[in-house]
Amino acid sequence: MNRFIPHIIAVIVVATTTIIISREFRVSKIPNGGKFQCANCHTNPGGGGARNNFGQAVDIRVTPNGGEDFWSATLASQDSDGDGFTNGQELGDPTGSWRPGQPDPGSFSSVSNPGDFNSRPPATDVAETVMPTSYRLMNNYPNPFNPSTKIVFEIPQSENVSLRIYNINGELVRTIVNGNLPAGHYEKEWDGYNESGNSVTSGVYIYRLTAGKFDRSSRMILMK
Numbered sequence: 001m002n003r004f005i006p007h008i009i010a011v012i013v014v015a016t017t018t019i020i021i022s023r024e025f026r027v028s029k030i031p032n033g034g035k036f037q038c039a040n041c042h043t044n045p046g047g048g049g050a051r052n053n054f055g056q057a058v059d060i061r062v063t064p065n066g067g068e069d070f071w072s073a074t075l076a077s078q079d080s081d082g083d084g085f086t087n088g089q090e091l092g093d094p095t096g097s098w099r100p101g102q103p104d105p106g107s108f109s110s111v112s113n114p115g116d117f118n119s120r121p122p123a124t125d126v127a128e129t130v131m132p133t134s135y136r137l138m139n140n141y142p143n144p145f146n147p148s149t150k151i152v153f154e155i156p157q158s159e160n161v162s163l164r165i166y167n168i169n170g171e172l173v174r175t176i177v178n179g180n181l182p183a184g185h186y187e188k189e190w191d192g193y194n195e196s197g198n199s200v201t202s203g204v205y206i207y208r209l210t211a212g213k214f215d216r217s218s219r220m221i222l223m224k
């Protein structure tokens with residue numbers, strides 16, 4: 001039986017080495033990847049296991065011999081975790097121009113995890129580095145919420161903007177924004193209070209953003 005032990009050890013060593021090399025290879029090919037290591041690509045925060053959307057996109061671009069750069073404008077422009085920030089915005093390289101060996105792009109403190117919906121770059125940093133190219137109203141978060149939620153939107157140019165909350169009967173509950181805003185990325189909080197300063201009851205509410213000709217509404221749920 002003992003004669004099998006060296007073979008078993010050899011298999012374990014080779015397998016472990018392969019895993020470590022593949023991990024280091026992928027992390028080194030992601031801008032600022034060192035901050036989150038394997039958690040950038042895997043659903044398990046410690047690495048390994050199933051891949052998140054970002055990890056799947058990364059994996060497609062990694063060749064078996066490791067000789068190809070996968071980070072690209074295409075991958076940078078995708079929003080793998082659906083939080084309203086592109087992978088490039090989250091990793092500090094919005095255009096996908098960074099290449100391995102170059103200094104880390106962006107601000108290290110702003111780097112977030114493109115595979116985690118709850119990990120987002122600070123809005124102020126994103127607004128400074130990336131100017132939106134279109135009008136967007138993102139899903140509020142959290143949702144359902146209690147007691148407050150954030151509503152995220154982008155405008156590509158200076159515009160008269162209104163952001164208002166309505167109840168399910170279409171009655172105005174609260175005006176969050178009403179005025180001219182410069183182009184940028186915005187996160188506005190609604191604290192669950194109406195214009196009279198009273199806390200509103202649980203239920204479905206509608207937030208409506210108008211900016212120039214852009215007019216979009218979405219629903220959210222206050223659950224106390």
Ligand SMILES: [Ca+2]
Pocket residue numbers: 079080081082083084085086087090114
């Ligand atoms: Ca994202």
